[in-house]
């Protein structure tokens with residue numbers, strides 16, 4: 518059985534590629550693990566996993582960077598996202614929000630599942646098509662879901678793994694705070710370095 522490593526962009530796993538001497542490519546097979554680059558967002562992620570996920574994998578690990586709603590978490594901190602919600606999936610009803618569960622169309626909330634002991638702080642994520650960038654949206658999301666982090670893929674990975682009953686983890690490093698957009702404040706280099714250090718140690722120790 519193999520592990521499938523999943524990330525949205527190659528840049529997020531740049532040091533991982535170097536460390537394991539992996540060829541350039543969006544789907545890379547190696548002896549002990551395979552690596553899938555999905556593209557950004559939940560649609561691209563679901564499509565890529567629909568093509569590549571199978572029962573030859575016993576674990577899927579989604580690595581990426583994320584925004585944090587919590588300013589007490591330092592930029593660059595690596596987190597274990599154990600639950601994730603498709604936050605925009607539902608219907609507005611005036612100022613209220615009805616989830617797809619409220620509408621009777623199934624779940625919008627998914628969880629990690631793994632036998633591995635992960636020595637990282639736990640966090641609750643949301644998955645968005647649109648990066649949150651206004652005080653009004655932040656206030657609404659915090660009131661409705663009280664998330665710690667935001668990504669554009671996490672819940673889609675959990676969703677796909679649940680369909681196949683395959684264990685999954687989501688490990689993300691905080692690159693920015695969720696705030697009105699100002700990319701100058703993002704610490705992408707630091708977050709990618711910390712994420713890759715953790716990913717290299719974890720995948721290296723598994724094999």
Ligand SMILES: O=C(O)c1cccc(C(=O)CC[C@H]2O[C@@H](n3cnc4c(=O)[nH]cnc43)[C@H](O)[C@@H]2O)c1
Pocket residue numbers: 525526528529557558581582583584585645647648649667668669670692693694695705
């Ligand atoms: O600009 C760069 O150098 C760069 C290098 C690597 C990756 C990026 C990305 O922008 C990755 C997009 C990826 O990041 C996640 N993400 C990060 N922060 C947030 C956020 O505040 N809200 C939602 N998603 C976020 C997301 O999962 C994207 O796939 C840039």
